[in-house]
Amino acid sequence: MSRSFPPVSLIGAPTDIGAGHRGARMGPDALRIAGLGEALAARGIDVIDRGDLSGPDNPWLPPTDGYRHLDEVVAWNRALMDAVGAELRAGRLPIVLGGDHCLGVGSITAVARHCRDTGKKLRVLWLDAHADFNTSDVTPSGNVHGMPVACLCGLGPDALVRLGGSAPAMRPDEIRQIGIRSVDPEEKRLVKDYGLDIYDMRYIDEVGMKRAMEEALEDLDDDTHLHVSFDVDFLDPSIAPGVGTTVPGGPNYREAQLVMEMIADTGRMGSLDIVELNPALDNHNGTAELAVDLVESLFGKSTLMRD
C-alpha cells in the first residue's frame, strides 16, 4: 500500500515559552539529529528544511493574570501561523518541529484558515496525555501549553483566540483526542461543556486501539484535511522519557505504531506538529529517535508484508 505524499517542509520552532520545564526549545535540533529529514527523503519524499523561526526568549517569569509569558507566546504563534500558512498555500505539507504545545494555536489556526479558503473539511487528531483545554481561570500552572485546544475553540485570551482574525478558529466537533489520561478537575468540566470527543486510555483499554482509531478517523472524505498534533507525551514514559510532563499509562510501542499506520492509511494527512520533545530530559536522544521512527510510519513506512 505505498502512497505518494506531497512535498514536505520542516519548520523549526525552538521555544519552551508555554512550558513549565526548560528544554523543549532544543526539540527541533534533536529531531534533525535523529535524522527526520533524511528518513523522509529516503521514503522518496521531497523534503525542504526551512530552518528555525525566531522569537522572544523565555524570561521564566511567574504567571500574570493567569498566563505565563502571554506576549511571547503570541509572538511565537504569529510567526508560526505565517510560516505554516505559506507552506500550505504553496501546496506543501508543513511539519512543525516544536517547541512546546502552545504552538498548536498558531499552526492549527493557519490550517483551519487554509481549509476555509480552499473549501476543505478540517479534522484535527490530537495525540496527547493531556486535553490542553485549560483557561486562565482554572489552570493549575499558567503554562499556555495546557490551553491551546481551548484557545482554538474560542476560549482564552483575545490575542490567541483571534490570532487568525476571526474566531473561533475551529469547532469542537472538528477535533478528536487520543491517549488522554491527565485532565485537571475544572478542565474536565470545560471539556464536557464543549463536548470534546475524547478517546481516553480507559476507553482504549476497553475497546482496543484499533477500534478507537477507527472511530476517531470515521467519516473522513476525499476533501478532508487531516492535521495531526503529536504531543510526544502521548507515548508511555517508559518508551518516551524525553518530555516535560510525563504521565504513566500511555500507549506502548506497538499501539503507537498502529495509530501512525492507521493515519497513514487514510491518505489524508495534510499537516503535522511534533511537540513537547525535551532533549534535556531525554536519554541519549532516544525519544527523538522514537519520534522519527513513528513519523516514518505516519508517512507510510510499513512492514514487508504490506508494502
Ligand SMILES: NC(=[NH2+])NCCC[C@H](N)C(=O)O
Ligand atoms: N502540552 C502539555 N504537555 N500540556 C501539559 C499541561 C499540564 C497541565 N494540565 C497544565 O495545564 O498545566
Ligand SMILES: [Mn+2]
Ligand atoms: Mn499537549
Ligand SMILES: [Mn+2]
Ligand atoms: Mn501532553
